[in-house]
Structures are given as structure tokens and as C-alpha cells.
Amino acid sequence: MPVMKGLLAPQNTFLDTIATRFDGTHSNFILANAQVRCGFPIVYCSDGFCDLTGFARTEVMQKNCSCRFLYGAETSEPVLQRIEKVLDGRQEYQTEVCFYKKGGAAFWCLLDIMPIKNEKGEVVLFLFSFKDITESRGRSHLSDKKEGEPWMWDGERWRSKKPGSSHLRAARRQGRTVLHRLSSQFAQRDRSEMKINRNVFENKLSIPEYKVAAVQKSRFILLHYSIFKALWDWLILLATFYVAITVPYNVCFTGTEDNLSAARSTIVSDIAVEMLFILDIILNFRTTYVSQSGQVVYEPRSICIHYVATWFFVDLIAALPFDLLYIFNVTVTSLVHLLKTVRLLRLLRLLQKLDRYSQYSAMVLTLLMSMFALLAHWMACIWYVIGRKEMESNDPQTWDIGWLHELGKRLEAPYINSSLGGPSIRSAYIASLYFTLSSLTSVGFGNVCANTDAEKIFSICTMLIGALMHAVVFGNVTAIIQRMYSRRSLYHTRMKDLKDFIRVHRLPQQLKQRMLEYFQTTWSVNNGIDANELLHDFPDELRADVAMHLHKDILQLPVFETASRGCLRSLSLHIKTSFCAPGEYLLRQGDALQANYFVCSGSLEVLKDNVVLAILGKGDLIGADLCSTDRVIKTNADVKALTYCDLQHIGLRGLCEVLQLYPEYASKFTADIHQDLTFNLREGSEMEVGACPPSQAPSHPHSPRDQGRAGPPQSHMRGVCPPPAHTTQAPRWGLRPRRYILSWRNPRKLEARAFAEQEVDGRLGNEDGGDWGSLRDRQRGTAPLVRRRQRRGLWV
Structure with a gap:
């Protein structure tokens, strides 16, 4: 059974752990970064520290963790030097020091310094714990400023403005030292008791680590969302339905001494169900659960407390082995069956499962119909008991008009007296179930009717319950079917x-x-789900990750290899998905180009004056390069779909906005985009080729034979323009999947590739006389060969 898993993401609960352990003792602490050697800046301070010192959190953050802003006239310099050494050595330290509040009042503080390590054992934080011990030290140890004496805050500590105050402070220190020695004897006992509770992190093992908390669970803890637990829940659910069916049936139909053998025929299955219930209790003591905050609880003690406080007593009563009474030859069969009715309390868990599986329509529909059938079964058992009691009452006015007596007459099995004769148990149960179902779903048909007062009262109750079931069960069934x-x-x-x-x-x-x-084709692709509308309420961080996954094909183009992750995330939010049916025009000549298109599947053709200029397939990029001078880019050809095509396109406006945010990548993108374009749709791009002299067209650079007869090298040929974009070779490995690249790097395939190149180059040389010829000849004569070589992967 699928269940709610809870929040399973690993968390760093260091701050929560610190706050929890300080709660109830003293919450005056700060955290400092131990990896920044320049001053160890404060990265967190508690509210208690702000209340103790009078400084606001904004005044404390990023300051030196040695707390120089708390220093004053009576602050011990040796202690301060010792603190600096402890920080450099990343050691633990505890001392008593006199600090000054923001208002200038001095207080004695018990200072604890503890290094916090991560999972690698590296010290990443310092924990400074402050506890006000002014009262325990006595008034004689305070260095309160005298009235009228001028004091000044210099940004680091409190200093006296009065001349010669340093000599007075030295004299006061000597006097307080004598007083301290006299009073320390009386305060020794109080101080020893105070040391027991003054440091909640006295034990080194209790100091938490600053790391992502791993799931700490015993091997004997069962996950509540595991496959085994799901199968076990199904088994317990079937056992619960078995109990809900057999217990009322045995109580009503086989609860007499005459049917003792029939009652004991199911003793094996009953004991097996009891063993399952007992084993289920044991497993529940070791099964995780989801707390109210959504966290998964793995601690065994918390699991036991939660189970005892919720379902333990219900499960315990349902698991009592009443069937063991048969082993001791207990003949009070009706009493045993009545005691077993307490097992029906386990059906309360069925209501819990209805809420848990409410998102699964078929599951809820099955459970609701099962509950309706179970209710009809229970009421059929009660209907039989009423008829049986009417027969056993020996009332001369009612015993021969009850529904059981009438049923016996119709089946030609009349009752001789109240205990002999009558229809079989099977016939009586079927008739009872027929009556209750007809009463629950309608008003009955009259062939099994209520004649006595007790039967009529029960029939009225059945009709009322049926009306309620129509509202609850069948109302939910209607809603579930509509949702399906x-x-x-x-x-x-x-x-x-x-x-x-x-x-x-x-x-x-x-x-x-x-x-x-x-419409039909797009619906079959996306099932009517608008991804943009669905992701609208999600945070930008999550939407960007989803968009990168959805549009990973276009983002893996070589032109995006050097882009930073932030740039790719921004680009992914501007990529849209479109669809094109066969015969549809994606673009027409002269249209304003709004986006660059990437072919995910299908094929398209580029047409100009009904002449095929290029055929595009999976992995091709079509559009235009970016030019800062063109405000509107016009297309130079038509793009028509040959098959059903899935396309991803990125708007040129959104692309320019992203490139403005990443100028270091914009220049490289502008320079490399034309190499990844399978066909450049910019109007005028073919004019650059038309202006080139035909006799100066370069030969193919990959053929050594052509290089030997092509004349001077290409770098020395002035004024030579490259061939048009739709006849140029594809970028090396740019538009092919990685596994295709690896297969062509195989030595055997490289050898076959070289042989094929020589063969095709020979055909090209024979056809055009070793020269590329004019642009028109090249398009008419060698373009098919070029396209075939490109499709076969010979030109890369």
C-alpha cells in the first residue's frame, strides 16, 4: 500500500539542536566561522545574547568572535590573550571574565568556548556560551562605574575619561583581590553546585556536529513506506475483512450447540489470524511513523510511545487469542463468539486508510464498496437473529408469522416447533442478505417482508441507514468516478x-x-497538461531545475558548453515546447523570426521557390545568429514539416535578455552560434556567398587529394567567402549523440570512414574536375552527395 513517506530530505539540524539543548538553562550563545582565519566572524547570535548584552543582532553579526565590543576596564588582559590562543588552536576553553553591556554596566560571565566539527572532523564553527554569574560572585567583584565618573565607548571597549583612572583601577583590583580571597571560602559550596549545571555541553560526546544529518536507524527498524510494510498492510487488511465477515456470522448463525462442529471448522484459520495480529503488534513497535511536522521518526523510544498512545490497546484487544479456549474444551460457544466481536475494532484503522489513500480513486472506490457490502452482511446477521428469536419466543401470536416461518413454508421446510425443522443455514443467510441489500438500496420488493413489530422496527432502521449510505458511500463513489x-x-x-x-x-x-x-495530436503528447501553468506556483529555483531536465537536449548543444550553470538555468526558463503536424509551415519566407528551433523528433524541409535547400532531422538547430544591428530578423526561406515534429524553441528576445545578464558568455555565444546552426534563416546570409567569385571557392578541407590541387592554402586566399550555411559541414560532433561519437571513434570504424571518404572524394573529383565549381553547379551536382555524406556521418 502506498503511504505518505514524510519529509525525507537530509537536513542540517545543528542550530535546532543547539537551541533545544540551551532551552531551560541559558540561551546566551553565539556561533562564529572557524574557517575564516581573519577574525573568525560571528555568523549567528541568539536572542538571549542580545538581551544579556544589550546589542542588537545587526550590531553583532560579522564582528570578531573574541567579543572585543564587550571588553572594558576590568576585563582581564591575560584571559583575552588566552582566548586568542584557544581560537588559533581550535581548543575548548572555559573561564570567568568580566564583560560590559552596551549601556556600560559590567557583569561577570562564565564563558565556554567549544569547537564544532563537521563529518570530516574539521572545525567549522566556534560555539561561545555566556552565562551571567554576577550574583554568585558577589557584589564585591563588580566593577560598577561610580556616579559622576565619566565613561566613554570607543567602539571596542568601555574606557574612563577621568585622568589617572588607570591607577585607581589598579588599587581597586588589589582591594577586590583581598575581598575575593575572604569571600571565596564562603561561596565555595555554592560554586561547586553551580558547576554541575553551568555547562550543558560538559560532555564532549554531547556536542553536535555541523553537518547534514544522516538517517540514524537501527537495522531492526521497519520503514513505514517500504515494500515489505506495504505487502504486510495488505495482508492485515485481508485478515481484518476475514474477521469482520466470520465473527458476526459465527455469532448469529453457528452460535448454538447444534452447530458446534461448524463453529470449530474454522479454528485453524482463526488461530492463524490471531497470530498475524500479534505479529503485527510487534512490528508496529519497530515501524517508523510521520510526526505532525512531517518528519520521519526513527527513534525506537518515540515509536513505542506513539504506538501505545494511538492504536496499541485497540490492536491488543483484537489480538486476544479467544480461540485457545477450544483447546481447553470450553463448550460455551456463544460466549466465545461474543468475545471475538471486539476484533471488529480493527475496522477503525480502515477509516485511517481511507484518508491516506484518498488520492487513489480505484483504491477508495474498492474500500467504500467493501464497507457497503460488509454493512449489508452485518445487518443480514442481525435480521436472522431477530427472526430466530421470534421463533423461539413461543408467542402464539407471532411465532408463525415471522419471516423465518414464512420462508420455511415457501421452501417446504416448515418448523415443527421452535427448534426443529426450518430452512437450512445457507438458505436463511441468502434470504437475509437479499432482504438487507434490497432495503439498503431501495424500499424492498415484498417477497421477504417484515411482519412482527421487531422486524418492522429493524426494517425502518435499515431504510434510514440505507439513505445515509446513499449520501455517503454512493456520493463519494460518484465523485471518484468523475475524478477518474x-x-x-x-x-x-x-x-x-x-x-x-x-x-x-x-x-x-x-x-x-x-x-x-x-488538437488531437498535441493532446496525445501532453494529455492536456500545461507545464507552464502547472509550474507557475513553484519557486524559481525548482522551476529552473525542472526546466533544465525537460529541455536538456537543446542545452547539450556545443554552443552552450561554456555557459555557466546560472546562465543555463536562466535560459531553460525561456525555452518552450511546440509541435508541428505534417504539411504545416513552421516559418514562411519573409516572416519575422522570433525564436531558434531545435528538432527533438521528426523531420522538416527548408524550401525557397519550391526548391529544397535542406532537410532537417533530429538534433538539428535552425534559426539565425544574433546581430546587434538588426532589430527585426526576416527569414529567407520556408520551413515545412514532413512528419510529426516535436520542437523546442527559445525566443530571441529572451535569449538576448539572458545574454545581457552574462556578458562574458554573450561574446562567445555570438561567435559560435553560426557553427551550430544547421541552416541560417537570416535574410541576406546567402548574399554573402553570392558575392564570392566562383573560381575562388575553396576545396574540401578534409580531402588530401583536393588539398594538393586546390592551389594556395585557404589562409592566403584573399576575399574568399565561405559556402552557404545550408551546404557547409556540420560542426564536429555537435549534433550527434555521445554514443554515436564514441562508436565512430572506434579504430575499425575510423578506418572504414577514411576509405569511404576517399571513395566519395574521388567521385567528387571526377564530377567537378577537382574544383568545387560555381555555386549553382555545386548545389545541383554535389549537394545530394554532400547530404548523403552528412547523413552517413562521413563529414564531422
């Missing part, structure tokens, strides 16, 4: 709206067919 078919209903609703739109506006048949095909 909600997506299909939405599809039909939108399809009807589309057809109404077509009819109202009288669209032509061809346009109508295109709209219907597009």
Missing part, C-alpha cells in the same frame, strides 16, 4: 468548444481538418 474520468471529460469539453468555434466562424474544411488534427 476528469481528463477525458476535459478532452471532450475542449473538443466540443473547438467544433463550436469552427461551426460559428464557418471555417473551410481544410482548415478545420488541420485544427482538429493538431
Whole structure:
């Protein structure tokens, strides 16, 4: 059974642990970064520290953890030097020191310094704990300022403005030393008692580590969402239904001495169910649960307390082995069956499961119908008991008009007296179940009717319960069925709206067919789910991660290899998914180009004057390079879909916005984008090639034979323009998957590739006389060979 797993993400609970352990003792502490050697800045201070010192949190953060802002005239310099050495050595230290509050009042403080380590054993934080011990030291140890004596805060400590105050302070120190020696004898006992509780982190093992907390659980702890626990819950649920069916049946139909053998026939299965319930109690003491805060609890003691406080007593009563009484030959069968009715309390857990599995429509529907059938079974048992009691009452006015007596007459098995004869148990149960189901679902048919007062009262109650069940069970069933078919209903609703739109506006048949095909195909792809609307309420961080996963194909292009992760995340939020049906035009010549398109699946063709310039397939990028001078980019050809195509496109406006945020990558992107474009749709890009002299077109650079007869090297040929974008070679490994690249790097395949190149180069040389020829000849004669080589992967 699938259940709520709870919050399973690893957490760093260091701060919560510190706050919890200080709670109730003293919450005056600060945390400092031990990895920044320049001053060890304070990274956190508690509210208690702010209340103790009078400094606001903004005044404390990022200051030196040696707390120089608390120093004053009576602060011991040797102690301060010792603190500096302890910090450099990353050691533990405890001392009593005199600090000064923001208002200038002095107080004695018990200072504890403890290094905090991470999972690698490195000291990453310092924990400074402050406890006010002014009262325990006595008034004689205070260095309160005298009235009228001028004091000054110099930004680091409190200093006296009065001349010669240093000599007076020295004299006061000597006097207080004598007083301290006299009073220390009387305060020794109090101080020894205070040391027991003054440091909540006295034990070194109790100091928490600053790390992501790993799940600490025993091997004998069972996860509540594990597969074993799910299968076990199903087994216990089936056992519970078995108990809910057999216990009322045995109490009502086989609870007499005459049916003792029938009652004992199920003793083996009953004992097996009892053993399952007892074992379930043991497992529940070792099964995790989800707390109210959503955390998964693994601690055995907390698990036991939670189970005892919730379901333990219910499960214990249901697991009492009443069937063991048969072993001791207890003949009070009816009493045993009545005691076993307490097992029906386990059905309360069924209500808990209904809430847990409310998101699974089929599961809730099955459980609700099972509950309805179970209720009918219980009421059938009660209906039989009422008829049996009417027969056993020996009332001359009612015993021969009860429903059991009438049933016996119809089945030609009449009762001779109150205890002999009558229909079989099987026939009586079927008739009882028929009556209760007909009463719960309707008003009955009269073939089994209530004649006595008791039977009529029970029939009234049955009808009332049936009305309630219609409202609860069948109302939920209707809602569940509607939810199961909600997506299909939405599809039909939108399809009807589309057809109404077509009819109202009288669209032509061809346009109508295109709209219907597009709607049906896109629905089959995304099932009517709008990803942008679905992710709208999620945080930007999570939306960016999801977008990077959805659009990973286009983000793996070589042009994005040098982009930072932040740049890729920003780009992914601007990438959209589109779909194109066969025969549809993605772009037309002269249109304003709004985006660059990446072909995820399918094939398209680039047309100009009904001449095929390029055929695009999976992994091709089509669009235009960025130029700062062009405000509007016009397309130079048509792009038409040959098959059903899935496309990902990034808007040029959004692309420019992202590149403005990352100028260091923008220049490289602008320089490299034309190498990844399978076809450049910018209007005028082919004019650059048209201006080139045909006789100066370069030969193919990969053929040594052509290089030997092509004349001077390309670097020395002035004024030579590159061939058009749709005839240039594809970037090396740019548009092919990694496994394809690795396969072509195989030595055997490289050898075959070189041989194929020589063969095709020979054909090219024979056809064009060792020269590329004019642009028109190149397009007409060698373009098919070039495209074949590109498709075969010979030019990379």
C-alpha cells in the first residue's frame, strides 16, 4: 500500500539542536566561522545574547568572535590573550571574565568556548556560551562605574575619561583581590553546585556536529513506506475483512450447540489470524511513523510511545487469542463468539486508510464498496437473529408469522416447533442478505417482508441507514468516478468548444481538418497538461531545475558548453515546447523570426521557390545568429514539416535578455552560434556567398587529394567567402549523440570512414574536375552527395 513517506530530505539540524539543548538553562550563545582565519566572524547570535548584552543582532553579526565590543576596564588582559590562543588552536576553553553591556554596566560571565566539527572532523564553527554569574560572585567583584565618573565607548571597549583612572583601577583590583580571597571560602559550596549545571555541553560526546544529518536507524527498524510494510498492510487488511465477515456470522448463525462442529471448522484459520495480529503488534513497535511536522521518526523510544498512545490497546484487544479456549474444551460457544466481536475494532484503522489513500480513486472506490457490502452482511446477521428469536419466543401470536416461518413454508421446510425443522443455514443467510441489500438500496420488493413489530422496527432502521449510505458511500463513489474520468471529460469539453468555434466562424474544411488534427495530436503528447501553468506556483529555483531536465537536449548543444550553470538555468526558463503536424509551415519566407528551433523528433524541409535547400532531422538547430544591428530578423526561406515534429524553441528576445545578464558568455555565444546552426534563416546570409567569385571557392578541407590541387592554402586566399550555411559541414560532433561519437571513434570504424571518404572524394573529383565549381553547379551536382555524406556521418 502506498503511504505518505514524510519529509525525507537530509537536513542540517545543528542550530535546532543547539537551541533545544540551551532551552531551560541559558540561551546566551553565539556561533562564529572557524574557517575564516581573519577574525573568525560571528555568523549567528541568539536572542538571549542580545538581551544579556544589550546589542542588537545587526550590531553583532560579522564582528570578531573574541567579543572585543564587550571588553572594558576590568576585563582581564591575560584571559583575552588566552582566548586568542584557544581560537588559533581550535581548543575548548572555559573561564570567568568580566564583560560590559552596551549601556556600560559590567557583569561577570562564565564563558565556554567549544569547537564544532563537521563529518570530516574539521572545525567549522566556534560555539561561545555566556552565562551571567554576577550574583554568585558577589557584589564585591563588580566593577560598577561610580556616579559622576565619566565613561566613554570607543567602539571596542568601555574606557574612563577621568585622568589617572588607570591607577585607581589598579588599587581597586588589589582591594577586590583581598575581598575575593575572604569571600571565596564562603561561596565555595555554592560554586561547586553551580558547576554541575553551568555547562550543558560538559560532555564532549554531547556536542553536535555541523553537518547534514544522516538517517540514524537501527537495522531492526521497519520503514513505514517500504515494500515489505506495504505487502504486510495488505495482508492485515485481508485478515481484518476475514474477521469482520466470520465473527458476526459465527455469532448469529453457528452460535448454538447444534452447530458446534461448524463453529470449530474454522479454528485453524482463526488461530492463524490471531497470530498475524500479534505479529503485527510487534512490528508496529519497530515501524517508523510521520510526526505532525512531517518528519520521519526513527527513534525506537518515540515509536513505542506513539504506538501505545494511538492504536496499541485497540490492536491488543483484537489480538486476544479467544480461540485457545477450544483447546481447553470450553463448550460455551456463544460466549466465545461474543468475545471475538471486539476484533471488529480493527475496522477503525480502515477509516485511517481511507484518508491516506484518498488520492487513489480505484483504491477508495474498492474500500467504500467493501464497507457497503460488509454493512449489508452485518445487518443480514442481525435480521436472522431477530427472526430466530421470534421463533423461539413461543408467542402464539407471532411465532408463525415471522419471516423465518414464512420462508420455511415457501421452501417446504416448515418448523415443527421452535427448534426443529426450518430452512437450512445457507438458505436463511441468502434470504437475509437479499432482504438487507434490497432495503439498503431501495424500499424492498415484498417477497421477504417484515411482519412482527421487531422486524418492522429493524426494517425502518435499515431504510434510514440505507439513505445515509446513499449520501455517503454512493456520493463519494460518484465523485471518484468523475475524478477518474476528469481528463477525458476535459478532452471532450475542449473538443466540443473547438467544433463550436469552427461551426460559428464557418471555417473551410481544410482548415478545420488541420485544427482538429493538431488538437488531437498535441493532446496525445501532453494529455492536456500545461507545464507552464502547472509550474507557475513553484519557486524559481525548482522551476529552473525542472526546466533544465525537460529541455536538456537543446542545452547539450556545443554552443552552450561554456555557459555557466546560472546562465543555463536562466535560459531553460525561456525555452518552450511546440509541435508541428505534417504539411504545416513552421516559418514562411519573409516572416519575422522570433525564436531558434531545435528538432527533438521528426523531420522538416527548408524550401525557397519550391526548391529544397535542406532537410532537417533530429538534433538539428535552425534559426539565425544574433546581430546587434538588426532589430527585426526576416527569414529567407520556408520551413515545412514532413512528419510529426516535436520542437523546442527559445525566443530571441529572451535569449538576448539572458545574454545581457552574462556578458562574458554573450561574446562567445555570438561567435559560435553560426557553427551550430544547421541552416541560417537570416535574410541576406546567402548574399554573402553570392558575392564570392566562383573560381575562388575553396576545396574540401578534409580531402588530401583536393588539398594538393586546390592551389594556395585557404589562409592566403584573399576575399574568399565561405559556402552557404545550408551546404557547409556540420560542426564536429555537435549534433550527434555521445554514443554515436564514441562508436565512430572506434579504430575499425575510423578506418572504414577514411576509405569511404576517399571513395566519395574521388567521385567528387571526377564530377567537378577537382574544383568545387560555381555555386549553382555545386548545389545541383554535389549537394545530394554532400547530404548523403552528412547523413552517413562521413563529414564531422
